Amino acid sequence: MKKPTPPSQALKSVTPGGRRDESFFEAVYDVVRQVPKGRVTSYGAVAAALGARSSARMVGWAMNNAHLIKPKVPAHRVVNRLGMLSGKMHFGDPDRMQALLEKEGIRVVDDKVQDMKTTFWDPASELDIMRR
DNA sequence: AGTCTGACTAGTA
């Protein structure tokens, strides 16, 4: 059965009471940390796995603080849905993201992950996050 | 308080 596109309510439920809740960010980091080495996922996929399908931007925003989070978050394994290294400019050195990916055996050509079809790792379907 | 922007994405033309 397919999930019926939860509206912004999905995210609201994560941040109840209108109070700013860091659990969403935590959840994002938690998912990203589980991306296997040598695989990548997308902002939208992470958001979808958290029930906030249309909040991919928030995932990207969460990654902004990723470098402050412990344990470390493999932010380089998160690319956009096309496999493009859209966040490379946030790694200090623009070439670091690609270097990290290639170090894991991922082929990157022209800021784009190759073989996305086999490299992509979808947390929603390959990982059961809902079951704690 | 309004407008713009962004590590996004899906849809439409």
Add this chain to the structure above:
DNA sequence: CTACTAGCCAGAC
């Protein structure tokens, strides 16, 4: 294929 729009929502101004 490209271009533009809407939805998303937290910050910067």
